[in-house]
Amino acid sequence: METCDIGVIGLAVMGQNLALNIERNGYRVAVYNRTAERTRQFLAEQASQKQIVGAETLAELAALLKRPRRVLMMVKAGNAVDQVIAELLPHLERGDILIDGGNSFYQDTERRSKELEAQGFLYLGMGISGGEEGALKGPSLMPSGHPAAYQALEGLLQAIAAKVDGEACVTYLGRGGGGHYVKMVHNGIEYADMQLIAETYDLLHRGLGLNAEQISRTFAAWNQEALNSYLIEITAHIFGVADPQSGAPLVEKILDVAEQKGTGKWTSEEALELGIPIPTLQAAVEARALSAQRATRLEVARTFGELSLAGAETAPLNVAALEQALYAAKVCSYAQGMSLLRQASKVYGYDFDLSEVARIWRGGCIIRARLLNDIRRAYQENPTLTNLILDPSFRQALTNAQTAWRQTIQHAIGKGIPVPALSASLAYFDSLRSERLPANLIQAQRDYFGAHTYQRIDQEGTFHTHWQANQS
Ligand code: 2AM
Numbered sequence: 447m448e449t450c451d452i453g454v455i456g457l458a459v460m461g462q463n464l465a466l467n468i469e470r471n472g473y474r475v476a477v478y479n480r481t482a483e484r485t486r487q488f489l490a491e492q493a494s495q496k497q498i499v500g501a502e503t504l505a506e507l508a509a510l511l512k513r514p515r516r517v518l519m520m521v522k523a524g525n526a527v528d529q530v531i532a533e534l535l536p537h538l539e540r541g542d543i544l545i546d547g548g549n550s551f552y553q554d555t556e557r558r559s560k561e562l563e564a565q566g567f568l569y570l571g572m573g574i575s576g577g578e579e580g581a582l583k584g585p586s587l588m589p590s591g592h593p594a595a596y597q598a599l600e601g602l603l604q605a606i607a608a609k610v611d612g613e614a615c616v617t618y619l620g621r622g623g624g625g626h627y628v629k630m631v632h633n634g635i636e637y638a639d640m641q642l643i644a645e646t647y648d649l650l651h652r653g654l655g656l657n658a659e660q661i662s663r664t665f666a667a668w669n670q671e672a673l674n675s676y677l678i679e680i681t682a683h684i685f686g687v688a689d690p691q692s693g694a695p696l697v698e699k700i701l702d703v704a705e706q707k708g709t710g711k712w713t714s715e716e717a718l719e720l721g722i723p724i725p726t727l728q729a730a731v732e733a734r735a736l737s738a739q740r741a742t743r744l745e746v747a748r749t750f751g752e753l754s755l756a757g758a759e760t761a762p763l764n765v766a767a768l769e770q771a772l773y774a775a776k777v778c779s780y781a782q783g784m785s786l787l788r789q790a791s792k793v794y795g796y797d798f799d800l801s802e803v804a805r806i807w808r809g810g811c812i813i814r815a816r817l818l819n820d821i822r823r824a825y826q827e828n829p830t831l832t833n834l835i836l837d838p839s840f841r842q843a844l845t846n847a848q849t850a851w852r853q854t855i856q857h858a859i860g861k862g863i864p865v866p867a868l869s870a871s872l873a874y875f876d877s878l879r880s881e882r883l884p885a886n887l888i889q890a891q892r893d894y895f896g897a898h899t900y901q902r903i904d905q906e907g908t909f910h911t912h913w914q915a916n917q918s
Contacts, residue, residue: 450476450499450510452602453517455530456548457484460574461520462492463581464547464606469496471605476501476510480521508537514568515542516599523548531558540566543595547572549709552623552630559591559622568595571622573629575811576608584608586811587616588632590625590796608810615809617802624796628803631783631790634713634727636812637706638779639677641730641867646772647681649854652863653763658695662686664765672773672843675815704734713786722789723877724782725870726775733866759860767850774847775871780821781834782874801825833878844875 454465457479465475465488477493478501479485489500501507508515515538521530527546534544544567546555555571562569573588574581587607589596596618604614619625650656650664662685669678689696710731717724736743784800791798804822808814824837834840851872858865877883892898894913902909 447509448512450474451512451516452476453478453501453507453511453515454520455479455504455507455517455534456520456522457488458520458522459578460547460581462488463578464518464520464574464585465498466492466496467582467584467606468602469493469498471602473497473602473605474499476507478502478504478507504534505537508534513539513542514598515539516545516602517543518545518547520547523550523554527554527558531562535565535567538567541568543568543570543592543598545570545572545589545595545599546626547574549573549629549633549707550623550626551712552626555590555623555626563592568592568598570595570599571624571626573625573632575629575632575807575813577812580608580810584615584810586632586806586809586814588619588625588628588806589616590619590622590627592621593618607806608814610805610809613805615806615811617799617806619798619803620796622794622796624794624798627790627794627796628787628798630709630712630716631787632807632811632813633709634717634724634730634786635780635783636677637710637713637730637734638727638783638867639675639776639813639815641733642726642772642775642779642871643677643681644733645858645863645865645868646768648863649763649768649858649865650765653857653861654765654768658685658698668769668772671769672816673769673776675817676812677815701740702737703740704737706731706734710734713783716790717782717786720786720789720793722782722786723874724786725874726779726782726867729866729870733864753862755860755862758862759857761853761856761860763854763857767853770847770850771854771868774844774851774875775868776815776817777840777844778835778871778874779867780817781840784821784825784834799825799829800831801829835875835878848875 451473452468453476454461455478457477465477469475474497476499477485482502485500499510501510519527519530521527527548527550544562550571559569570589570591574585576585584607587603603616607614607616619628647661650661662682665678665682669682684697685695687696689699714728714731787798787800787803790796801822804818804825808818820839821834824834825831831837835844855865855869855872889900893900893910897910899908899910
């Protein structure tokens with residue numbers, strides 16, 4: 447009976463495709479789903495003729511597995527994971543390995559790994575990116591948890607992960623919830639990438655008057671250069687797809703209300719918690735929230751009507767400038783995500799190697815991009831880099847792009863086209879570049895009304911002023 451190398455619990459598409467990926471790489475897989483009908487259907491269809499065995503109960507699943515058992519949970523994040531663990535534990539023994547491959551919140555993973563390790567089980571939390579296709583053909587894998595569990599699974603994970611230049615997109619991301627943390631930040635960066643590309647589309651369309659076919663060709667051309675990435679590639683493709691009903695570009699028929707599942711919001715909340723600025727990622731989350739207020743937008747649009755923009759247009763725009771603006775804004779957005787990881791690494795003791803994080807994001811996942819090769823190199827050359835934009839080659843790239851970037855945003859403002867993420871990135875860059883920010887006034891105001899005290903630029907110590915008494 448004990449013939450299977452791993453068990454997979456949860457046969458929604460991600461679970462099914464991972465099971466197929468693992469089997470294709472030479473492992474025998476046992477599968478289980480709460481609703482047994484789904485297991486039967488999977489075995490009869492996608493998994494027929496494969497080294498995949500079904501179990502109708504968790505007891506059966508446990509009995510099918512070689513010891514120590516290895517069980518990958520692919521169930522809905524949240525309570526379902528706790529329920530599955532509780533139901534499964536009576537059938538496991540000390541030393542067995544449990545892996546959560548869902549999109550769990552990292553604090554849940556921290557809690558579960560502590561609880562399970564205390565009972566003698568080995569726990570791994572593993573972020574998985576790449577969507578359905580990635581799960582089947584090779585995802586980016588972000589595991590963390592018990593080091594012995596990682597060692598026991600390393601071969602399997604390397605086999606099923608995406609490969610870039612012969613390297614598997616998987617690395618050990620420390621103890622506890624580090625893997626799910628990295629996945630959370632990956633999703634925050636993904637939000638920002640998508641928003642930046644969407645704003646760029648708006649500028650190509652409303653700013654420069656390009657049609658869908660021209661936009662498709664523009665993104666396809668950009669995909670040959672520094673912006674080369676999965677999201678730019680699929681964007682070029684999307685603009686080439688016609689609506690079967692009307693023949694018009696399908697994307698133009700889609701309701702402009704963006705949904706979110708929460709991982710982008712988690713990144714925002716976490717950054718606020720740690721006090722790390724990620725304005726581009728925040729703008730992307732808020733842009734989705736704004737898009738969802740469609741009824742209000744329609745009312746405001748009706749109320750204001752067309753505004754006269756005479757005299758407001760200050761900068762001409764061209765496609766090449768837009769390409770540079772998108773690139774520069776993207777660099778700043780990745781810099782923000784990396785800064786958040788750097789701080790979390792310190793605060794939570796994850797000890798992330800940021801060059802490794804960049805390396806495993808180069809393939810399989812949604813944010814895979816040529817840029818990540820350069821980010822990897824930057825952190826290899828200087829693992830303690832305070833901020834990505836300080837790397838000499840990124841410094842040069844931003845210096846080269848900044849005029850085009852400013853022109854782009856000036857044009858957008860002049861035309862009344864919202865570019866919250868492109869401009870948040872520029873404000874981030876300009877803020878970091880500012881030797882002196884106006885925060886001195888904020889400190890004065892805080893001291894004025896709340897006696898919060900301040901420090902001086904020319905003397906050591908803490909100061910408080912009776913501002914009203916000192917009025918001249
Ligand atoms: P189901 O097919 O029985 O609904 C994604 O929703 C996957 O998580 C599905 O395989 C689903 O099983 C599983 N899932 C969701 N909640 C669960 C729970 N409380 N216990 C076990 N599996 C669950």
